[in-house]
Amino acid sequence: MTHPDTILLLAAHGSAHPGARQALEAFAARMAGRFPALAVTLAYTRFRHLGNPPGQEGALAGVLEALKRRPGTARLAVQSLHVIAGDEYERLDTAARDFARETGIAVAVGGPLLGGARDAARVARAVRRAAGTLPPDTAAVWMGHGTTHEAQDLYRLLARELDAHAPGSSPNSPLIRLGVLEAADAAGPLNVRAIATDLRARGVKRVKLLPLLTVAGRHAHKDLAGNKPEAWKSVLEAHGLTCEADLAGLVERGEFEALWGERAADMLG
Numbered sequence: 001m002t003h004p005d006t007i008l009l010l011a012a013h014g015s016a017h018p019g020a021r022q023a024l025e026a027f028a029a030r031m032a033g034r035f036p037a038l039a040v041t042l043a044y045t046r047f048r049h050l051g052n053p054p055g056q057e058g059a060l061a062g063v064l065e066a067l068k069r070r071p072g073t074a075r076l077a078v079q080s081l082h083v084i085a086g087d088e089y090e091r092l093d094t095a096a097r098d099f100a101r102e103t104g105i106a107v108a109v110g111g112p113l114l115g116g117a118r119d120a121a122r123v124a125r126a127v128r129r130a131a132g133t134l135p136p137d138t139a140a141v142w143m144g145h146g147t148t149h150e151a152q153d154l155y156r157l158l159a160r161e162l163d164a165h166a167p168g169s170s171p172n173s174p175l176i177r178l179g180v181l182e183a184a185d186a187a188g189p190l191n192v193r194a195i196a197t198d199l200r201a202r203g204v205k206r207v208k209l210l211p212l213l214t215v216a217g218r219h220a221h222k223d224l225a226g227n228k229p230e231a232w233k234s235v236l237e238a239h240g241l242t243c244e245a246d247l248a249g250l251v252e253r254g255e256f257e258a259l260w261g262e263r264a265a266d267m268l269g
Contacts, residue, residue: 005074007039007067008264011060011092012081012251014044015217020249023215024081027251034261035268038077045088060092064099075106079264081214081251082112083144086151089115110267113250113259114154124161126255131174131210138206139175139199143224143232145213146180146190155180155190175204178212179232181223192232196239206242209233215249 010028015021024042032040043063067073078096082089089112100107113123131140144155159178177195184191189198199207209232211220224232225245233243250256 005039005072006037006268007041007070007073007076008035008268009041009043009063009067009076009078010081011043011045011078012214013088014046014058015215017215017217017221020215020217023249023252027081027257030257031261031264035264038268045082045092060095064095067099067105068103073105075108076100077108077110077264077268079110079260079267080112081260083212083214083250084114084147084151084154085112085116086147086149089151108267110263113256114151114158116154117157120154120157120161122259123158124165126253126259127158127162127178127212128165128174128176130253130255131176131208134174134208135206137204138208139177139202139204140208140210141192141195141199141232141236142176142178142210142212143192143219144178144180144190145219146182146184148183152180152183159190175199175202181219192235193239196236196241199236199241200239204241206244207236209236209243209245209247211247211249213249214251216247216252217249220247220249 010031012024028040028042041063042058043060044058045060067076076099078092080089080092093109096107096109113119127142134140146152146155155178162176162178179192179195180190187194209224211224213220222231225247227234233245236243
């Protein structure tokens with residue numbers, strides 16, 4: 001049973017791009033509708049919202065400090081809105097444990113989309129559904145952030161899971177590739193140039209670009225779909241591929257909202 005004085009804290013990286021905060025606030029409102037007995041609030045593990053410098057209202061440290069002074073809190077449930085269990089998630093988990101130790105309030109933490117190998121198949125299904133129906137000459141290319149953390153292996157695992165359902169493995173399976181912006185080996189399968197070469201060899205002519213990012217911020221608009229030479233759109237077009245961008249963040253896609261909702265429900269018990 002959920003205690004009526006439980007707070008559900010949704011913790012996201014944050015973004016300086018206009019619209020990112022609105023997307024997160026809209027997601028929080030929908031989660032409040034899903035869990036009406038809870039007080040739902042947002043916090044940002046890296047506070048980069050436009051016009052909101054570090055230390056202002058909304059930063060994780062400030063939110064936790066305010067909760068220490070809130071009377072009647074029986075339990076804090078923290079749901080990560082990160083994609084992988086990397087550095088950001090580890091810092092969040094540490095902050096939550098410190099809060100529990102300092103206050104005596106019971107704390108539970110729900111993991112990110114990709115918390116471990118067990119999550120890959122479920123996330124891959126959401127990725128395929130969100131890509132939608134694609135023509136035979138079209139592939140979907142998703143851009144993850146990437147990391148130097150060992151959690152980079154989770155991106156590789158997800159990429160292999162997607163490859164296992166490539167066209168020919170099951171009826172109507174779309175061609176989907178996952179790459180990462182950072183920490184991708186220059187010749188590795190997660191590098192956009194390797195993806196472009198592979199798609200050309202498969203006879204692909206068109207690419208649907210999508211961000212595997214919580215919100216569609218600077219990385220989505222500039223590094224994925226921008227016009228600078230190193231942007232993924234430019235790289236793919238240089239390989240003769242026509243690109244179309246679908247720049248909704250994961251919190252704006254029902255397939256991933258459902259996964260986060262399930263995570264929160266499991267955590268709350």
